[in-house]
Amino acid sequence: MTRPAGFPNFIDGRWVESARRFENRNPADNSLIGMVSEASRADVDAAVRAARAALDGPWGKMSIAKRAELMHAVADGIMARFDEFVAAEVADTGKPYAMASHLDVPRGAANFKMFADVVKNVATESFEMVAPDGGDALNYAVRVPKGVIGVICPWNLPLLLMTWKVGPALACGNTVVVKPSEETPATAALLAEVMNEVGVPPGVYNVVQGHGQDSAGAFLTAHPDVDAYTFTGETGTGEAIMAAAARGIRPVSMELGGKNPGIVFADCDFDAAVAGILRSAFFNSGQVCLGTERVYVQRPIFERFVAALKAGAEAMRPGDPNDKDTNFGPLVSQEHRGKVLGYYRRAAEEGATVVTGGGVPDMPAALANGAWVQPTIWTGLPESSALIREEIFGPCCHVAPFDTEEQAVALANDTRYGLAATVWTKDVGTAHRMGKRLKVGICWINSWFLRDLRTAFGGARQSGIGREGGVHSLEFYTELRNVCIKL
Numbered sequence: 001m002t003r004p005a006g007f008p009n010f011i012d013g014r015w016v017e018s019a020r021r022f023e024n025r026n027p028a029d030n031s032l033i034g035m036v037s038e039a040s041r042a043d044v045d046a047a048v049r050a051a052r053a054a055l056d057g058p059w060g061k062m063s064i065a066k067r068a069e070l071m072h073a074v075a076d077g078i079m080a081r082f083d084e085f086v087a088a089e090v091a092d093t094g095k096p097y098a099m100a101s102h103l104d105v106p107r108g109a110a111n112f113k114m115f116a117d118v119v120k121n122v123a124t125e126s127f128e129m130v131a132p133d134g135g136d137a138l139n140y141a142v143r144v145p146k147g148v149i150g151v152i153c154p155w156n157l158p159l160l161l162m163t164w165k166v167g168p169a170l171a172c173g174n175t176v177v178v179k180p181s182e183e184t185p186a187t188a189a190l191l192a193e194v195m196n197e198v199g200v201p202p203g204v205y206n207v208v209q210g211h212g213q214d215s216a217g218a219f220l221t222a223h224p225d226v227d228a229y230t231f232t233g234e235t236g237t238g239e240a241i242m243a244a245a246a247r248g249i250r251p252v253s254m255e256l257g258g259k260n261p262g263i264v265f266a267d268c269d270f271d272a273a274v275a276g277i278l279r280s281a282f283f284n285s286g287q288v289c290l291g292t293e294r295v296y297v298q299r300p301i302f303e304r305f306v307a308a309l310k311a312g313a314e315a316m317r318p319g320d321p322n323d324k325d326t327n328f329g330p331l332v333s334q335e336h337r338g339k340v341l342g343y344y345r346r347a348a349e350e351g352a353t354v355v356t357g358g359g360v361p362d363m364p365a366a367l368a369n370g371a372w373v374q375p376t377i378w379t380g381l382p383e384s385s386a387l388i389r390e391e392i393f394g395p396c397c398h399v400a401p402f403d404t405e406e407q408a409v410a411l412a413n414d415t416r417y418g419l420a421a422t423v424w425t426k427d428v429g430t431a432h433r434m435g436k437r438l439k440v441g442i443c444w445i446n447s448w449f450l451r452d453l454r455t456a457f458g459g460a461r462q463s464g465i466g467r468e469g470g471v472h473s474l475e476f477y478t479e480l481r482n483v484c485i486k487l
């Protein structure tokens with residue numbers, strides 16, 4: 001069944017267009033990509049009903065082995081249409097081809113393969129016991145799917161982050177209703193085509209397009225027949241979703257915002273640390289939740305490090321995202337560009353030293369209408385500044401000196417968030433002490449965004465609830481049932 005033009009909803013294996021539509025624009029040049037169908041409350045209800053019905057159909061009766069086989073087929077289906085997925089992601093987000101082709105789309109496939117293998121190989125517990133009457137009894141646990149899962153996704157890594165949730169959810173036998181970000185509808189729709197192509201039963205994977213509040217997102221979190229929600233996005237949005245999920249006691253898995261520190265000790269591998277902090281601050285134009293917006297550099301190398309960071313930032317070339325050599329793209333939208341430029345203005349007003357950037361790059365005419373900002377580095381602000389307290393989610397970072405390890409830990413932990421940290425040192429004792437003392441979900445040492453999908457991924461404090469990855473995802477996407485048999 002051919003998908004209609006634009007970005008319709010996908011419900012019970014069929015394309016569903018809505019009367020209400022909104023524009024999807026390419027952030028690199030603000031050109032119109034297509035119209036997005038905004039799912040109504042009735043559309044969301046139809047999607048939830050289809051997901052529920054699928055649990056009682058062939059999908060609910062399918063063996064783990066067959067489900068895992070289908071998950072691998074989905075991964076292969078993504079890779080078979082690799083160029084289409086890359087093109088769709090680049091157009092939706094403006095991210096450079098190099099990033100979408102090396103990270104986003106390969107991880108889209110890997111997220112299905114990973115969890116197909118986890119569910120086949122994870123054992124559950126059993127206990128023999130003596131009953132009070134002296135007889136024997138046997139306990140054993142079985143993992144059962146939670147049911148219908150609401151999946152609400154952000155715009156920065158649309159396919160990667162959606163499949164990071166949908167992969168384990170389906171591998172564990174659930175069905176999903178996915179609400180992609182209003183900024184990036186494309187790859188969720190493309191994945192629906194793959195689901196049909198490989199034979200995933202109708203109703204297992206549903207997509208409702210639209211906005212958050214007073215739109216598809218809120219209709220989904222208000223729906224009483226959704227069993228659990230997995231969300232990735234801003235902390236404030238997480239609060240709203242959690243409040244909605246509380247009605248009916250639905251569990252949530254939350255991957256939220258961050259204000260991640262980068263700590264650079266004087267004994268580090270200097271060039272590696274410069275490259276690592278440049279990557280963690282400017283990758284995806286700073287639109288990565290794990291990104292570094294606060295850099296703390298030990299005083300003996302502070303000046304040299306800032307100069308090297310400046311040179312690296314100024315070597316970045318904003319350009320056509322489809323150009324394979326482009327390493328710096330626009331922000332995701334004019335709206336987000338306005339938010340980031342607001343912080344750029346605020347930094348200047350607060351008297352920051354603008355080491356580089358702070359404005360808008362000159363772009364060729366074809367890209368002049370894009371959501372472009374300059375990679376920016378500041379020094380000289382107090383830790384109380386909003387630039388240090390609040391997540392900006394743009395290509396910018398503030399660099400401050402520190403003297404002792406104690407100071408570095410105190411500075412890094414002084415935040416309401418707790419998602420990630422990156423630490424650069426050659427001293428093995430320092431490395432392990434940082435891993436132990438930084439209040440984050442993920443602490444990278446001499447690395448950043450180095451991902452083993454078997455590890456626990458998630459944030460502490462206001463950066464999230466729960467952990468996903470490897471067997472940890474099973475804790476959220478299944479229920480453990482204990483069966484006790486009197487022998």
Ligand SMILES: NC(=O)c1ccc[n+]([C@@H]2O[C@H](COP(=O)([O-])OP(=O)(O)OC[C@H]3O[C@@H](n4cnc5c(N)ncnc54)[C@H](O)[C@@H]3O)[C@@H](O)[C@H]2O)c1
Nearest residue numbers: 153154155180181211212217218233234237255256257289
């Ligand atoms: N921790 C992580 O792994 C991780 C990963 C990526 C992004 N993020 C965070 O996501 C944010 C950027 O993404 P964003 O701007 O799309 O986030 P966002 O919170 O604005 O939106 C995320 C999703 O939630 C939906 N939404 C918004 N309000 C809603 C509501 N009231 N009810 C239901 N759904 C609602 C949106 O439509 C969108 O699909 C940043 O804060 C970033 O740190 C975190």
Ligand SMILES: N/C(=C\C=C\C=O)C(=O)O
Nearest residue numbers: 156164287288289290451
């Ligand atoms: N959840 C993951 C990445 C999150 C990136 C945030 O922007 C992942 O790599 O699995």
